[in-house]
Amino acid sequence: MESPLINLALLEALKSEKFSDEIDLFLPFIAVTILELGMPTVQASDIQSKLGELFGFRPPISAIRVLMTRAKNKTLLIRENHAYIPCAEKIHEWSNGYSKKKEDLEVSLGSLKNAFVEFTSERFQKDLTLPEAESLIFQFIEENVSATVSRRAYSKAELENSIKNTNHIIASFISHIHKKEPVLLEHFGRCVKGMLLANYLYFADKRTTKKTFEKISVYLDSPLVIGLLGFNGPLNKQANEEFVDLLLSLKIKVCIFDKTLEEIERLLSAWKNDISRKSFGRFNTKTLELLRSQGYDEARLDTEIKTLHRTIENKGISVIIGFAAKERFQCDEGALEQAIAENFKKDKNLEHDTVCISRIHNMREGRYIRELSENFSVFVTRNTGLAKFANGFFSRNNYSSPIPVVVSEQWMTIMFWLKNPDITSKLATDQVVATAYSLLYTDDKFWEAFLDRLDSIKKRGDISEEDFVLVRWDSDLLRMVQDVSVEVGDDFSEEDVFDIVDGIKRKYLLDSKQAMADLERQQAEEIQRLQILAQAELTSEREARDAARAEKDSIVLRHKALENRVRKFSRFVARCVSTPICLTLIAFLIIASIQSLPAGVLPQLLQDPELLERFKLSAATISITFITTAIWGISSWVFGLDVKKLNRLMEDWLTNRVLALFMGKPGI
Incomplete structure (x- = not known):
C-alpha cells in the first residue's frame, strides 16, 4: 500500500455529508472503486479487491453486497440479468471530488509526517524516513482504534531496532500536537475516523436501522469507571464521558456490577491507607502526582469512598446489586480465570474480571446474538487482550456469537459512533489522544x-x-x-541510571535557582510596588495639604472680607454714637461758659432775655458738664483717652461681637 494514512483519511474525507443511515456514508467509496475498475459490469468480488487496493481494507462479501444493494437503490448501479451495470453519471456525482481531495490530503498528511520526523529528531535525536514516520503513525492508530484481532491491512513498522520504545515516541508526538499544533491534530483525527469507518464494515450490524437500543445493557470494567471519575487525568475523563454520553444518548443501559463498585472502593481505600502511612511504593508515579496536584488526602479520599455509589449513579450509570446465576448456563469460573490469566502478570487478582465476565455469559443463557436490535448484555473493557482471551475461552467451550461476551471500548465505538454524529464528532480522536497520554504515564x-x-x-x-x-x-x-x-x-546500564539521577538533581538545582530568581524578582516588584504606593501616598498627602491650605486661605480671605465689612459697619455705628455725645457736651460747655460770664461782658446778640431763657442750664447740668469736661481732660492727659480712641474701642468691641455671632455659621 503506497500511503496507508492517505487511504484512511480518504475514508473520512469522501463520506457523504447527507445520509439517511450509515450505509450511505460508504457509497462514495463504492463510486470511486467502480470508477477505478472501469468495467462495464461489476461483481462483489471485484469491488472487494479494488477497495483493498484503493483504501487498504477488504470488507466481507456480505458487507459489499449490502453496499451494492444500496448503490442500486440510489441508481449508481443498474441490475440486469443478474449483473450490475455502472451508471456513469451517478458514479461521477457520488465520487465526491475524489482526485481533488486526494491531492489535498497528500499535502496535509505530508505536513503531519514531516512534523513527526522533525519532532523525533529534535526531541529524541532519532532520524526517521517519511515512510517510517507514516508506518509508526498508522501502527499506533490501528492498535488503538481498530477492533480487528486477527486481520491487519498493513504490516507493522520495522525500524531495525534503532528505536526500542516506539510507543513512547508516537505518544509524545500526539501529546505535542494536541497541546501546540491543532491543525496537525485535525489531520491526525481524519486518519483515526477513517480507521473507524474501515472497521465499521467488518463489525457493524448493517441490517439494523434503529437509532435507539433500549434492549442493550453495557457493563463497564473498573478502569473505565476510574477514568470517568477523573483519576486517570482530565483527557481520559473527557474521552470516557463522551463514550458514556454516546451510549446513554442511544438509550443503552450503562451499568456496573456490585463487584466493580467493590473493586473501585478497595482501590481508593488502598490509596487512602498508603497516603496516611506515607507509603508510596505501590503507587503509579503519575497517579500519585495527580492525587497530590488535586489535593487528595486521607480525609478527601474517605469522602470519595463514602459517596462513590451516588457519584457513579449521578453519571447515568446503574449499580446492579446482587446476581442470581442460572446454574444451567454457569461457566467454569476457575477455567475462565486460567484463560484470561495469560493476559496479565502472575500476581494480578483476577476475581473481579472472572466474576463479571461469567455473569454476562450466564445472562445470555447460551443465546446466539447476531443483531444490535436483540436483547443482550455485554462487558466493555479497555483491555483488548482481556476481550481476546475471554472470548477465546467461550469459543473453545462451544459458545460464540457475532456480538461477543466481552468487547473493547474501541469495538463499542465502532458499532455506535455513526449513530449520533453530534456527540461522536470528537470521540474517536479524544480516545486516541487519551490513550497516548496514558502511555506516557504508564508504569511498564x-x-x-x-x-x-x-x-x-x-x-x-x-x-x-x-x-x-x-x-x-x-x-x-x-x-x-x-x-x-x-x-x-x-x-x-548503571551509566544510564546515573545520568537520569544527575539530570533530576540538575533539574532541582535549576528549579532552586529559578525559585531564588523568582523570589528576588517578587521582592524587587514588591519594593517597587511599595515605593510607588508610598510616592502615591506622599503625593496624595501633598495634594491634601495644598487643598487644605487653599481652603484655609479661602476661609481667611472670606473672614477678612467679612471683618472689613463688619468693621466699617462698627466704625459707622461708633461714630453715630460718639459724635452726638461730643457735640452735645461741647454745646453744654459753651452754654455753661456763656452763663457764667458777667452780663456786661456778653455780646449784645447774646443778651436777648428770650434767648438766654431758652438755653439756660440748671446748676446741676452746668456742674455735670464741667466735671465731665474736667474728667475727660484729665483722662486724655493721663491715659491718652480721646474721642478717637473711644471710637476705636467701640468699633473693636462691636466688631468682635458681630464676628462672634457670624463665626458659628457654616461657610464663614
Whole structure:
C-alpha cells in the first residue's frame, strides 16, 4: 500500500455529508472503486479487491453486497440479468471530488509526517524516513482504534531496532500536537475516523436501522469507571464521558456490577491507607502526582469512598446489586480465570474480571446474538487482550456469537459512533489522544527494569538515601526513563541510571535557582510596588495639604472680607454714637461758659432775655458738664483717652461681637 494514512483519511474525507443511515456514508467509496475498475459490469468480488487496493481494507462479501444493494437503490448501479451495470453519471456525482481531495490530503498528511520526523529528531535525536514516520503513525492508530484481532491491512513498522520504545515516541508526538499544533491534530483525527469507518464494515450490524437500543445493557470494567471519575487525568475523563454520553444518548443501559463498585472502593481505600502511612511504593508515579496536584488526602479520599455509589449513579450509570446465576448456563469460573490469566502478570487478582465476565455469559443463557436490535448484555473493557482471551475461552467451550461476551471500548465505538454524529464528532480522536497520554504515564516493563537497576545501585550504597528519595518520587522520572528507553529499551546500564539521577538533581538545582530568581524578582516588584504606593501616598498627602491650605486661605480671605465689612459697619455705628455725645457736651460747655460770664461782658446778640431763657442750664447740668469736661481732660492727659480712641474701642468691641455671632455659621 503506497500511503496507508492517505487511504484512511480518504475514508473520512469522501463520506457523504447527507445520509439517511450509515450505509450511505460508504457509497462514495463504492463510486470511486467502480470508477477505478472501469468495467462495464461489476461483481462483489471485484469491488472487494479494488477497495483493498484503493483504501487498504477488504470488507466481507456480505458487507459489499449490502453496499451494492444500496448503490442500486440510489441508481449508481443498474441490475440486469443478474449483473450490475455502472451508471456513469451517478458514479461521477457520488465520487465526491475524489482526485481533488486526494491531492489535498497528500499535502496535509505530508505536513503531519514531516512534523513527526522533525519532532523525533529534535526531541529524541532519532532520524526517521517519511515512510517510517507514516508506518509508526498508522501502527499506533490501528492498535488503538481498530477492533480487528486477527486481520491487519498493513504490516507493522520495522525500524531495525534503532528505536526500542516506539510507543513512547508516537505518544509524545500526539501529546505535542494536541497541546501546540491543532491543525496537525485535525489531520491526525481524519486518519483515526477513517480507521473507524474501515472497521465499521467488518463489525457493524448493517441490517439494523434503529437509532435507539433500549434492549442493550453495557457493563463497564473498573478502569473505565476510574477514568470517568477523573483519576486517570482530565483527557481520559473527557474521552470516557463522551463514550458514556454516546451510549446513554442511544438509550443503552450503562451499568456496573456490585463487584466493580467493590473493586473501585478497595482501590481508593488502598490509596487512602498508603497516603496516611506515607507509603508510596505501590503507587503509579503519575497517579500519585495527580492525587497530590488535586489535593487528595486521607480525609478527601474517605469522602470519595463514602459517596462513590451516588457519584457513579449521578453519571447515568446503574449499580446492579446482587446476581442470581442460572446454574444451567454457569461457566467454569476457575477455567475462565486460567484463560484470561495469560493476559496479565502472575500476581494480578483476577476475581473481579472472572466474576463479571461469567455473569454476562450466564445472562445470555447460551443465546446466539447476531443483531444490535436483540436483547443482550455485554462487558466493555479497555483491555483488548482481556476481550481476546475471554472470548477465546467461550469459543473453545462451544459458545460464540457475532456480538461477543466481552468487547473493547474501541469495538463499542465502532458499532455506535455513526449513530449520533453530534456527540461522536470528537470521540474517536479524544480516545486516541487519551490513550497516548496514558502511555506516557504508564508504569511498564521499561519502568520496572529501571527501578530494578536503581534499587540494586542503592543497596550497594553507590547512591545516597537522600538522592534516592529525591529521584524515586520525582514527577519527571517516568518521562526521563521512557526517553532513555527509546535508545536502550529495558536494558538500562548503571551509566544510564546515573545520568537520569544527575539530570533530576540538575533539574532541582535549576528549579532552586529559578525559585531564588523568582523570589528576588517578587521582592524587587514588591519594593517597587511599595515605593510607588508610598510616592502615591506622599503625593496624595501633598495634594491634601495644598487643598487644605487653599481652603484655609479661602476661609481667611472670606473672614477678612467679612471683618472689613463688619468693621466699617462698627466704625459707622461708633461714630453715630460718639459724635452726638461730643457735640452735645461741647454745646453744654459753651452754654455753661456763656452763663457764667458777667452780663456786661456778653455780646449784645447774646443778651436777648428770650434767648438766654431758652438755653439756660440748671446748676446741676452746668456742674455735670464741667466735671465731665474736667474728667475727660484729665483722662486724655493721663491715659491718652480721646474721642478717637473711644471710637476705636467701640468699633473693636462691636466688631468682635458681630464676628462672634457670624463665626458659628457654616461657610464663614
